[in-house]
Amino acid sequence: MRTGAFLFFTKRAFKDIRSNRFLHMVTIITIALSILIVSAFGLFFTNVNDIISSWKKGVRIMAYLNRDIEKIQLPELKNQILALPGVSSVRFISRDKALKQMKQQMKRQASLFENLKENPLPDVYEIRMSASTRNWEKVEILAAQIEMLPQIEGVEYGQKWLGRVTGIFNLFKFAGIVMCFVFFIASVFIVANTIRLLFYSRHEEFEIMRLVGATDGFIKGPFYIEGMIQGVLGGLIGIAALFVIYVMITSNVEQGVSSGYFTLRFIPIKISAGIIFCSMFAGWLGCYLSLKKFLTY
Amino acid sequence: MTENSNENAIIRMFHVHKRFGKKNALADISLDVESNEMLLISGPSGAGKSTLLKLLYLGETLSEGQILIDGMNLSRIASSRIPILRRKFGIIFQDYKLIPTKTVYENISLVLEVKGMKSRFIQKKVNSVLRTVGMEERLNAYPPSLSGGEQQRIAVARAVVGGPKIILADEPTGSLDPESASVILDLLKEVHDSGATVIIATHDREIIKKSKGNVIYLREGRLEKPSKSRTEKKKTKTS
Secondary structure, three states, X not given: OOHHHHHHHHHHHHHHHHHOHHHHHHHHHHHHHXXXXXXXXXXXXXXXXXXHHHHHHOOOEEEEEOOOOOHHHHHHHHHXXXXXOOEEEEEEEOHHHHHHHHHHHOHHHOHHHHOOOOOOOOOXXXXXXOHHHOOHHHHHHHHHHHHOOOOEEEEEOOXXXXXXXXXXXXXXXXXXXXXXXXXXXXXXXXXXXXXHHHHHHOHHHHHHXXXXXXXXXXXXXXXXXXXXHHHHHHHHHHHHHHHHHHHHHHHHHHHHHOOOOOOOOOOOHHHHHHHHHHHHHHHHHHHHHHHOOOOOO | OOOOOOOOEEEEEEEEEEEEOOEEEEEEEEEEEXXXXXXXXXXXXXXXXXXXXXXXXXXXXXXXXXXXXXXXXXXXXXXHHHHHHHOOEEEEOOOXXXXXXXXXXXXXXXXXXXXOOOHHHHHHHHHHHHHHOOOHHHOOOXXXXXXXXXXXXXXXXXXXXXXXXXXXXXXXXXXXXXXXXXXXXXXXXXXXXXXXXXXXXXXXXXXXXXXXXXXXXXXOOEEOOOOHHHHHHHHHHHO
């Protein structure tokens, strides 16, 4: 499309929007609501993803020692662990110290420890990783290497519950993608319906335009631009509304939910731009579906 | 009216038939219209005058036969070329066909906009044509606020603004008072004098008398013998 034609169509599209304000406003608001819901999912996933990543980064490996290990073997074992790639520090927690800590943490359930004949806890090494090893795959490799050591009975690094949380998150993610798709389709049909209504209301006008030599492109051009404007405005309003809600929520509760691991953040600019682009595409597609049936000579 | 080669003909019709269901609206029409000819198609209501005009700009499709317009064969025309065909015409419709939601200026400028003209040129051209039809002060008015005569003048302005080769006028004075009808006829004569081919479908005898154009008669979809004047003029041209 030539620049001149594009500007001409854009001018006509804005004029048409002004003439049919109410219909366009309803469509834009409906698209904005869809975008608000979709981007709310985006916001949720962005932050949950951050939380899971920060949990994974802050993870430490607890290596439980065999009960029959001699104290004399401990320095050698510590050196063995420290020699493994990615390990930054190793701290020994004796079984007695562990039980003491446990009793302190569970003061209200002190009766549980009253009949304890012997300490059931093993000695343990708390292993922290260097910054370069703080990703999940490397932690898993390191944990496997430690577990292979003969003095080690087992390792624990939150793999079970993190696996469960990740599983639930992925399920939500899938549901979110399905929801996004549903709202995309809904937006497409809303725009298609608006354009169809506008088209029927101006049918006579287009018939006259064709009789004086207007091409299909000349008649359809402004509609496509109208559809895209609806999409972009709906997208912008939806994202802006979410941002306002986000600011309201974070200004009140951020201190409470934020921890050393992560900070709440808004959807990244690239994803926001992607959502607005999808919204614009929905507008264009709605027009295309609506107009492809009409205006054939 | 001939089937022989006619280099001056801008429109050539060969055994044209148009049927609506079982009804023959036009039957076996063969006709040449020469460039810069003023042709009046006369006949009673329902004779097929409007249908004949519609076939020319593909408002209706042919049932049989062939029509050539300025080198374009309407039986074989691709749909993408229909707008190009229609831009060769300036059409004055019986019911004016002005867009009620657009101003007088917008209705006329539309013809130039579809051709991709620049807005400065459009403005100049539209103002000039509005002056010609004496409607320059009503450029911001909407068609429903105009009288029948004024609407018809706008329709004429829209038909001529693009400088078309052919003007088709379907009962251009049908619903007008004699004074307005005379203004419209004068405008059409001016367009004809400027070099355009003008085809008028009318049953108004006054127009036929005043126009001094060639006349053909349609009756029940068939072409009757051409008027004396058309035959004589053709003979004079040939000799």
